[in-house]
Structures are given as structure tokens and as C-alpha cells.
Amino acid sequence: MSDEFVSLLAGIAARTTVVLLVALLVARLAVRRSAALRHAVYATAIVGVIVIPALATLGPGIRAPFLTDAVTSGLQWLKRPIRSLRGEPGGGLVMQPGRDLSLADGISVATSHESRPVSRGLLALAILWGAGALLVGGRTAVRAMRATRLTSRARRVRDPAILAAAATIARRQGQVVPPILETVEVSTPATAGILRPVVVLPLVRAWTDEHLRTVLAHELGHVARRDCLTQHLAQAACALHWFNPLVWVVERRMALERERACDVIAVKDSASPDGYATLLLHFARPTSPDAGTPAA
DSSP: OHHHHHHHHHHHHHHHHHHHHHHHHHHHHTTTSOHHHHHHHHHHHHHHHHHHHHHHHHSOOOOOHHHHHHHHHHHHHHHHHHHHHHTOGGGOOOOOTTOOOOGGGTTOOOOHHHHHHHHHHHHHHHHHHHHHHHHHHHHHHHHHHHHHHHHHHSEEOOOHHHHHHHHHHHHHTTSOOOOEEEETTOSSOEEEOSSSOEEEEESSOOOOHHHHHHHHHHHHHHHHHTHHHHHHHHHHHHHHTTTOHHHHHHHHHHHHHHHHHHHHHHHHTOSOHHHHHHHHHHHOSOOOTTSSEEOO
């Protein structure tokens, strides 16, 4: 059973790596296309690596001999110290009592001494993976709870000019205007919420009307694109595959393309691209990571 489990884990790792590499390659080839397209490529890969473990456990095993051999070699390395403690010279075969070892038996003799170290090695791997997944997933959960508390303490914007501008932009983007909140706890605009997204604005603002419209266009672009949902999916993929550096690369590039896509939306709604560039420089400072998807 341990061999099948090792093969299953190796197959999941192999297929996940292939999916992420393909996404990076496709996004590279689409460098002259839109940021929204590249973001969609990365998001598709993220959904794929989340689904792969479920499909692998429900469907037929995925064979990856080269990875299986590597994992098995690692487990054999773990077994050597245990064999030495048991007094097994060189980790050789242990004869079963009352049975002669014939040529037909080869090296496939299975004993209770051979199965325990493998089980312990797999248990160690499972504990290591669980600790990493808990660490990454726990950090994401804490940030989500902080964002929820922040939005619950924020107050709704009552300024008719802001509400009218938001309604006009939302209508142009083909969506219903979400709640617009304001709070002193953020210094830059942000969106938060998966099922019921909201736009959060800093309470103290020194924006012109043009800046206000571009900010709202950017943040409402996040809402229309469901960026909070894809961001949380990316973080879930990082928790599941924290040991794979490619998933972190894809998550980072996905975040960059998300912001670029909303920048394009904001520039289209802006009468002065230079003015929007100035606004971006104004926001180029450390922001609270707890308010969902920060503006670029």
C-alpha cells in the first residue's frame, strides 16, 4: 500500500508541476496580449492544481516513475538508521522463520521489518506537509478575519458625488454598484469580500474628481472581475502545494497581472492617463495587507 501511496503523491507533484509550467509558458507567449488574458491563464492553472489532488484520489493512479524512484530512495535512506539500530547488517534481507530463501524469491521478500520504516517515513512526510499547509493556510485565514473585522467597522460612504460616480462606472462595467465603505484603518483604496465584495476607501482623501473616478474604476474593476475570489484560490493552492516553488511564482505573477488589468480599466475611464500615473505614484507606499485586494 505504501508503494501505491508514494506513486500517488509523485503523480500529483508531477502533474501539478506540468500544469504550472504550461501556464508560465503560455503567459510568456502572450506577453503582447492583455493582462486580463494572462491573469486568466494563471487563474486556470491555479484551479487546476487545486483540483488535481481530488481527481488523483478519486480516479486511477498517476504514474510518474522518475519521481516515484526519487521518493522511494529518500525513504530507503530514512530506513538505514533504523536497520542499524535493529542490528541488521547493511540493511540486508531478513529470513522468515522456517522458510528457505530460494532464487525465485529474489529481492521481493516482504517482512514486517521492511514495512514499518516505510510507514514511518510516509507519516513523517504527511506531518511535514500538514505543518506547511497549516502555516500557509492559517496565515491566509488570519488575514481574511482581519479584513472581515475591518469592513465591519467601516462606515458607508454618504457623499452623493462619490455614490453617483460609482453608480455610473458600475453601470458602464455592467455590474451593480457594491457597497462603498470608508475607514481610517486604510491609507489606500482596496476591495474585500468573496461573496459580497465591497470597496474600501481611506477616510482622509485629497483627490480631485478625476482621481476619484479613476480610483473607483480600478476598484470596481476588481469587483467585476471577482479578483478577491481568484486571490483566495491562489492562496489555497499555495497552502496545498507550499513545497512547490512554481506555485508561488504563479501566485505572484497572477497578482501583478490582476493589478495591470484593473489599471487598464482605470485608464480607459480616465481623461488623463498622466494624471492616473501620478495617482499610482501617490499610492506607491506600504499598504495594509488585510483589506483584500489593494489598489496598484
